[in-house]
Structures are given as structure tokens and as C-alpha cells.
Amino acid sequence: MIKTRGYAAHSGDQPLQPFHFERRAPGAGDVQIDILYCGVCHSDLHTVRNEWNNTLYPSVPGHEIVGRVSAVGDQVDRLKVGDIVGVGCMVDSCQQCSSCAEGLEQYCDNGFVGTYNGHAFGGSENTYGGYSDNIVVRQEFVLHIRHTDNLAAVAPLLCAGITTYSPLRHWSVGPGQKVGVVGLGGLGHMGVKLARAMGAHVVLITTSPDKRDDALRLGAQEVIVSRDEDQMAAAAGTLDFILNTVAAPHDLNALLSLLKRDGTMTLVGAPAEPHPSPEVFQLIFKRRKLAGSLIGGIAETQEMLDFCAEHDIVSDIEMIPIQEINEAYERMLKGDVRYRFVIDMASLKDD
Template sequence: MFSCIGYAATAPDQPLAPFSFERRDPTPEDVEIDILYCGVCHSDLHMARNEWGVSTYPVVPGHEIVGRVKRVGSDVTRFKAGDLVGVGCMVDSCRTCSSCKEGLEQFCEAGMIGTYNAPDKHTGGMTYGGYSKSVVVYEGFVLKIADTLDPAAAAPLLCAGITTYSPLRHWKVGPGKKVGIVGLGGLGHMGLKFAHAFGAQVALFTTSPSKAEDAKRLGADTVIISTNADEMKAHAGSFDFILDCVSAPHDINAYIALLKRDGTIVSVGVPEKPFQVVTMGLVLGRRSFAGSLIGGIPETQEMLDFCAEHGITSDVEVIKIDEINTAYERMLKSDVKYRFAIDMASLAA
């Protein structure tokens, strides 16, 4: 074991603060990573404040990790010291179930091991995330990141990136498809970038007319103000696919009505309260309402390689670690374009 420092929440009503803890020494299959940047995901806030009712304290958040390999175990073959690498939302799984064998570790039948706030078989405690100086991860859950990508802007790809890339790929978004992205935030702005890069005709749905110019810069061909009934009606029955990135309460049925026959809407925003779906809206057009998680390790690596090839990263505002509590409050107000990335060099030794 070795000493590590990070920032943790010690109770749901307490701000994140400096925290010292122990990391395991690398096993023969492990990679030790010095963390350069860690993205700030809304789920970090949910977990720090126990808004999902599953947090075990202390919580060291962070699952959008980019860093340099410091050392590797004796059996590691894919990485060496100095490599630029990433770690996303999971650090292990059972590795033997049908989902794991298919490279869909996010659906591990025994339950994937989250990067933080998950049982840690090595320490007997809980996993601690990327708001810290370093992390030790099994080689199979470490990802290669091209040196051509800005490491700060690449960090959110490990969650926001793969969360939007995976459903767009799974439902075969591409040329000839009319695609809608609901919401322009950390997820939505990546959805726009990917859908555009895949060659689709892309529309952004937003409640804020002021976001139109930025949406078009990010890849939208059309911006639809979702509170304008006439604008929504003008697009009825015309979308092949809609990716709903909004976590605040909203009427999903208004978007189902915009789908073509056999169209699909996929939710990745996970609102706190369940949707009230009018089944007839699905039945009349043989439409589908689905959900999507992140992606497995192979698909996440595919996404990172695609980003390197096409020069795609997240739009980030880099902050110091001692600004994290202010960043959480700003995130709640959507006061960030479009993801915070923590410069971990700001974490005092």
C-alpha cells in the first residue's frame, strides 16, 4: 500500500475537502497512473450528496481520468511508463459472464466495479476515484489515449463521450438519418459532435434560444426551441433517432411524437422521477423508447481512437481542485460550457 491524497465528501451535507488514504501497490496485472486531469460529471455531485441513496462515505469522486503511467505490474503487456492513458466509469468486472465476454462489461451480470464508491476486493473497502493524485487499475480497464489529444479536453470522453457515442453507434446513426439531440450540456454537446461526425442531419432541442449559435458551432444543422409548440409540430413524425440527454423533468411524449415510424428515442439523462410514457404514442408508429448506459472497454477504446482521428474532444473549463465545490454549484445552474476538468497538479502534495 502507498499513501495518496485527494478530495472527498465525508457526509452528504459536507463540502468536498482534502483527504488522505491508501492505494494498493500494483499487482502483476495492474497499472499505476499519475492523474493529470479528471472531468467533473453530474453523477459525481449525485454521489457526493447521496442523492441516489447509495453512497458510502468517504466518497472520492471522479471517473473521467486522464494520466501518465508511472509503473506497471510484471504481467502487463499493453502499457509502459510514460504512456498517456485513461480510466472511465469502471475499473473491473467479473470478466467471465456473457456480457463481459462480449466486451460489454458495463452490463456485467455480477455488477461492474465502479471507479469510485464500489466494493474494492483488494482493500476490503470502497474504490476511490480520480479526484486524487494517482490510481491503480487492472490493465484490462485502462485505455490508450493518443498524445495528439489535449489531455484536459479528453478527460470527459471517458464518460460524457462514451455515454453518447455508444447509443449513436448502436442504433446506426449515419448519413441519411435525421437525428435529434435533447439538451446542450456535458452530454448533449458531445452528442452533437458525434452525430455530426457520423454524417447525420442533426437537430438540437433546447429551451434556450441563446444556445442556437453555439449548437451550430458544435455540429447542429437545425435548432428547435422545445417550448415553441409550432416549431415542435413542424417536425412531427420526421426523426429517425433522438438522444435525450436531459436529467431534469420533462415531457418525453413530446419527443416520441417527433419520431418516424420505427424511430427510436434513447434516454441517457436519467431524470430523478420516472417518465410518464403515453403508450399509444409508441404503438401507433411502432416506435421504441430505450435507454443506454456507457460502453464496454472495446467500444470505449474505439471511441477514443475515433476522437483522435477526427480531432474530437470535450469543450472544457479547467479548474483547480480547491474550486470543486464552487464548480458543483455552477454545474447545477448549467454555468459551464460544457464540462469542468480538474487540473490535478493543483492538488498539494
């Protein structure tokens, strides 16, 4: 077993605090990773506070992991000690169902194993995530990082990056398309960067007029303030695709009206409470589609990382020590971060 230090929540109403635990020693197909950086995702907060009513305690969050390989098993042939690698939202899946066979492990018919808050196959133990100094993962779920610098800002790509990249790729976003991105937070700012790099004309849709300048800096060519009825009316029926990243319940009807005939709005935000149901007429009169998308498979996540390295794309981040994680959660709830917190895991040595 490997002694591990991290931060954990022991109940939904308690702050994260130092936690010592053990991980398995690397098996034949496993990779042991010393964690350098871990992004802070809104899902971490939902889980820690049991807002989805499925939390296993103690809970060690973190699924945006960048680290250095420190040991490999005898059968590992894709990675070596010293490699810079990433781990995202999954650490295992059944590898036998049709979804896994197609490289869509996130839709595993038997349920993928989450990097944290997940039962391992064949056991009842709780998986512990990246708010820790090391992790052991089977090699099939470890990703190559080809960025050569700014590794802390690469970490959020492992969730925020793939969560926005996958639907953009699936719905073939590219040149000649006008694409709306709803919300300019951790997910939204990545959606803007990626859609622009894919060649689309990008329109940010936001409730906050003060986000206009930042949206343009990040790559948007237009900004629509959704509380402005005149702006929304002028944009009606103009968008080919909408990537909706907002993680709070909101009215979808006004956004659907922005789509052209046969346009699609895809939801990637995961609210704690359901969205109000949209009007059927918003869909049937223009043959519009309302869809959802969940992260991405391992092959697609590697594709995303390579795409981002090629286009010099990383997340806009604020680095914090692990000791400030509880304050970061409160700031995240207020939208007081541009645009993703990343934990410097070297700070664990100060506890």
C-alpha cells in the first residue's frame, strides 16, 4: 500500500480538511503518479456537499489531474517513469460493453468508475481523487500531456476542456457555423476558446454585460446579453449550435429561440435542481433539438489534449494552495474566479 496525503470532507456540512489514507500499490497494468496540480470543478463542490445525494464519505475530490509518473507496472507499455500525464473524470470502466468498445467509456453500460466518489469494479471501496499527493490508475485511463509549459493551466482541460470539446466535435462545429456559448465560467470560457479554434463564429450569451470585454479577449466575436430583450430578439433564429454551460436551473425557451431550423442546443452544465421544462413548440416548429453531453471518452480526451497543445490552448486559472480550498468553494459560488481554480499540490507539504 502507498501512504497518501490529501484533503477530504467527512460530511456534507463540514469543510475539507487534511486526510491521510492509503492507495493500492501499482499492479501489473497500473501507473503511479505524483500529482503536481489539480483543478477545482463545480462537481467537486456538488459532491462534497452531497447536493446530488450520492456522496460516499470521506470524500477526496479532484478529477482534473496533472502529474509525473513515478512508477509503472510490469505490463505498462505506453508510459514510463518521468512522463507528464493527466487523469480526468474516470479511472475505469467495464471495457466490455458496446459503449466501451466504441471508445465512449463515459457512457459505459455498467457505469464508469469515477476518479472520486466511485465504487471500484469488484469492490465496494470509495475512490479518492486528486486533492492528494499521488494516485494509482490503470494505464488505459492515463493521458499523455504534450504541453511543454504552463502545466497548472492544463489541469482543467481534463474536465472543463473535454466537457466542452466533446459536444463541439460530435455536432461537427467548424467554419461557416455560428455557435453560441451560454455562460462564461469554467466551462464556458473553454467553450469559447475551443469553438473559435475550430473555426466557428462564436457568440457568447451571458446575463452579465461586464463580461463582454473578457469574452472578446477569449475569442468570441459577438456578445448577447440575455436579459436584454432587444438583443435576444435581434439574434432569434441565427445560431447553428448552442453549447449551454450554465450549472444553475434556468429557462431554456429564450435560448432555444436563437437556433435556426435543425439547430441543436446541448446542455453540459449539471444543476443541483432541474431546469424548468421547455415549451414543446420551441422544438417542433423549427425541428430544433435539445441534447446533453457527458465529458468524453479516453481517446477523445487525448485528441482534445493534442488539439489544445497544437493550438496553444489552456485554461485561464488562479492558483491556490490546498489550505485555501474551502474559501475557494465560497468564491466559486459567487462567481469570483476567472475562470478556474487550480491547486498547487506541493502545498500539501505545509500541513
